[in-house]
Amino acid sequence: SILQKLTKMSFSERLKAANKGSREVRAILIRDPSKMIAMAVLTSPKLTEQEVESFAKMGNVSEDVLRYIGSKRQWMKNYGVVLALTKNSKTPLAVSLTLLNRLIERDVTSVANDRNVPDPLRIAARRKIAASRT
Numbered sequence: 187s188i189l190q191k192l193t194k195m196s197f198s199e200r201l202k203a204a205n206k207g208s209r210e211v212r213a214i215l216i217r218d219p220s221k222m223i224a225m226a227v228l229t230s231p232k233l234t235e236q237e238v239e240s241f242a243k244m245g246n247v248s249e250d251v252l253r254y255i256g257s258k259r260q261w262m263k264n265y266g267v268v269l270a271l272t273k274n275s276k277t278p279l280a281v282s283l284t285l286l287n288r289l290i291e292r293d294v295t296s297v298a299n300d301r302n303v304p305d306p307l308r309i310a311a312r313r314k315i316a317a318s319r320t
Contacts, residue, residue, distance in 0.1 A: 189214060197223075205230050209237065216241050216251065224251050235264050242270035242277075249278050256281040269293055275302045282307050291318065 188210055192200060197220070204215045204226035216227045227233070228241075228251065238261050241247060252271060256278075261267050265288075271277050272285045272293075286294065286307065297303055298311035 201226050206232075212237060213240070217244070217246050221248060221250050224248060225254065228254055235261065235267065239264065239266045239270055242267050242274060245274065245276055247276070249276055252277045253281055256285065272297060272307075273300060273303060275304065279304055279306060283310055286310055286314065291315070 192214055195203065200215060200223050203211050204223050212227045212230060216224055218224050238255060241251065242255055252274060255261055256271055268285050268288050272282050272289060294311050294314055298308055298315055
């Protein structure tokens with residue numbers, strides 16, 4: 187299978203596969219323990235916004251990957267990516283707090299009630315809801 191082939195590859199081969207590989211290969215390599223390989227996946231020219239959105243939803247990617255996704259302006263134009271990053275518990279708090287302002291009221295309410303997000307983010311969402319009602 188693809189996973190077996192990737193585990194047998196050397197570092198440089200995995201780096202090439204991250205850049206030139208198929209969608210399935212990128213989905214596996216984004217979770218690679220090496221940050222360099224995960225970042226190579228994000229810089230791949232074949233990468234689509236749907237893939238970025240699915241990466242933003244993953245709980246088993248590194249914080250650096252989520253921070254990088256949050257810093258790319260072209261991906262932040264996609265509301266699905268913004269929502270996925272905000273709801274992901276592994277997203278760095280600074281990133282998710284800044285993204286909270288971009289969410290619509292229904293999604294802010296769901297973040298305020300979500301037990302998986304960090305407490306400071308939940309509190310900020312509750313404050314935003316209270317401020318909009320007054």
